[in-house]
Every structure is written in structure tokens, then in C-alpha cells.
Amino acid sequence: MSKYVSIYNEFVGDIENGILKNGEKLKSESDLMKQYDVSRDTIRKSLNLLEQNGYIQKLKGKGSFVLDRNKFDFPVSGITSFYELSKKMGKEIKTQVEEFSLKAADEKMKVKLELSDEDHIWKVVRVRNIDGENIILDKDYLNGSIIQTLTLDVCKRSLYEYIEGELGLKISYAKKEITVQKASTEDKRLLDLEHYDMVVVVKSYTYLNDTTLFQYTESRHRPDKFKFVDFARR
Amino acid sequence: MSKYVSIYNEFVGDIENGILKNGEKLKSESDLMKQYDVSRDTIRKSLNLLEQNGYIQKLKGKGSFVLDRNKFDFPVSGITSFYELSKKMGKEIKTQVEEFSLKAADEKMKVKLELSDEDHIWKVVRVRNIDGENIILDKDYLNGSIIQTLTLDVCKRSLYEYIEGELGLKISYAKKEITVQKASTEDKRLLDLEHYDMVVVVKSYTYLNDTTLFQYTESRHRPDKFKFVDFARR
């Protein structure tokens, strides 16, 4: 772990645990240099990370100030798996694997995952049950040339944990797209949609470190339970 | 304009105009140092900006590579005003100002905008007409202590342009929240909702450079016309 990430993590901990309070002024960069016995550049890298992620605001001539994270719920933006999310929340969450298969890619998926004719794809369909209701339908399509083996057990737990932990692949960036659509018959069959006839669809294209696209996901949510929070800098 | 931002902008131009193509390798950092006659740190700042905004991917030991922006539509995330957006798109867009007033803040808004009893707020309600249909209802609430004067003409054009340009205020960051709700009677009255009975609601809290909250916006969209695209790094 690099120094500046360690210092960043320390600040994140202090802010999330309320040791550093909203609006509080951080020590100046030169003070922090002495305190951590590092160069100014290292301190600045840490503070820049904090600013990017909405923990602090830096003001020229004045100092760095802690922002109010409570107002921000939890920005679930970025690339976060359902498993990581559910660990953060206090809800009772269950995952039901509806389908788990390896097949030749059909035309639609060949385009989406940029595959050639011989490639195979994993298809994983999972229903997420929150507090006793089937709320989210996750349909994952994984490039079989990159993910060689996959087990039902992994699907029940966490794909990302397996991919990053076991396989050692590095997930780097993703494009996400949020739209609202009419519920399909599959949505109606697998989810507890009540009277709702629409679903929020989050499509994600996820890329590895080396810019290979390895996953396409369609996450279909019951509209009343959907919430997306984002923190953006201009 | 700082050097590293200039270099960043030059790269952005080259990538958006196709002078630098998808997957193409950039010159190495040391080459770029010589080419621009700057230090390595300056080049690295430019490249980091490019990476953050999804223009390139850097690979240790290999180099920096241009990412395919076409696949990313236009990430409209970040803080972008409707006016800035409509300039980018080729659609015929009209804005109808439905309401424009300055009043004492009611309880709900006092909480949302963190106001005291004496404060006033501007309320601006606008209907966005795209290709002949009323698609978006924008309800803006602005802190009257910060925005002293406002005119109908500004509302017809662009609030942000006025705030940043005329008033010289610096918009710094925002929290956004996307949910889906039942359409209100106001939605139904002002928008061409067809048979849809739900709207996508984007709530934004926008902050200035000095961490003052100055604007709360509720943007209500017809569901079939709503699309949110995001580029995220892990």
C-alpha cells in the first residue's frame, strides 16, 4: 500500500467515524507533512483523493474542510457489486440463482461483449430478495475466454470477489446506463412487482485493467425500491 | 490556464476529433515531457485528468491508451445544466417558464436549503419541450441570500451561465439522487405523459466553492425519455 493511500484511508476512517466532524478544518498541508513525515506531494495526493470522493473541500488561502457525508446517503455510484453493497446495509438480503450456464454467444451478446464466433459466454441470472421481497433481477453475461471457470457457489456469493480475489483480475472501469422500461414477462415472473408495470434498468459494461470488456450486466429494479446516489464535481 | 489543463484540453480535442484513435498508444511520459518542454509531473497531471474522465487508460509498463468514447454515448453525469446539454445535442429544444417568484421559504425548503427564518428563495419552474413534446419538468429553488437578483430572461436562457458568468460564483460539487415516483397532478398537467403514470425524479443539491448550498433542483422526466449515462472507475 502506498503512503498516500494509507493516509487517505486514515482520513476516511476518521471522517466516517466522526472523529473529524462536518465543517471541521484539517491541519494545513505543511503541518501534515511534519506529522506524517512525508513530502508535501504525498500529502497533496491524499487530500486530492479525499476531495474527489466528496470527503473534503479544499479552499485556496483558507484550508481543507470536512464535508457533510450524512447528507449524501451513500453514493453507490462507482463500481460496486451487490454483495459489497449488501454488506454495508443492515438489510436482510438473499440471492437466488435462477440460471447459471455456459453457452455459445448469440448475436446480441456477441455485439455487446465484442466476441468472435467461437467464444462462449457465462450467463448468470439472479434474483435479489430484500426484506422478504424479490426486488432486483440481475442478469450477468461474462466473457468465457476471460473467465475460464465459474461455479454455482461463486454466483451465490459474489462474482467480483471471485474475479478479483481468486482469479486476480483487475476491474478497472465501467460504463453504466440507467433507463426505465416496461416490465417484461420475465420481470413479472421473477420479481414481486405488485401493481408496477415498469422496471428501472441499469446496464453496465465492465472493463478490466487492460481495457478488455469482460462483463455485461442488466440489473432490473422494482421502481419504488430503486435509488441511485451520485456525487459529482464540476 | 495552467499548463497541465492546457495539455489536457489539447488531448481531449485530439481524441474527440479522431486525431487520436481508439486503442492508439500515446507517446510515453518522457517523450511528452520533451515535446511540451515541461516536467514529468505536469504531464502526469494531464494524463491523470484524461484517465479520470474516461479518455485514456494507463497501464504500468506498457503505456497510455485511448479508450473508445463512442461506446460511452455522452456521460452526462457530473454537473451539467440543461442549457449546456441542449447545446451539445442536435434536438430542437424549447424552454417554457411556468413560474418565477421570490418568496419566504416554507418549512420544507428551509430544511432542504438550510435556510434561516428570514431568508427568501427563488422558485423557478420550467417545462422542457423536446421535439414538440413536454418531456421534463424542472423545479429550481435558489437561496435568495446568495442569488440577490434574478430575471425572467435569465430563467429562459440558463441559470448556470448567469450564476457563473454574471455573478462570478463558482459551482463546485453536487449531490444527485435518482428515483422513480408516481406522477403528481402537476406532472400530469404540465407534461405530455401519454399513458405513463410515473416519472423519473432527479434531485440535485448544488454547492458553491465555499461549501455553501445554494440550489435545490427537482428534475422530473417522462420515463421513456430518461437516460442517465455514467463512467465510473473502481
Next chain:
DNA sequence: GAGTGGTCTAGACCACGCG
């Protein structure tokens, strides 16, 4: 004027990818 963050420089060592 003193203190703060923003930019820029020059140099060093490391970890990684590839031939």
C-alpha cells in the same frame, strides 16, 4: 505580512511488461 492551497520543476527509486 503570514499562512494557505495551486502549480511547476528536477531528480530518484520502484514495479511491471516484454523481448
Next chain:
DNA sequence: GCGTGGTCTAGACCACTCT
């Protein structure tokens, strides 16, 4: 082994805020 990007250092000057 060489070239690449990643981290870290030490020092400089600037622009801004506050008193």
C-alpha cells in the same frame, strides 16, 4: 535489460484569504 508508468522527495514561486 530496457522502457513504461507509479511513488516519493525537496525546493521554488504564485494566488488567494485573513488580520
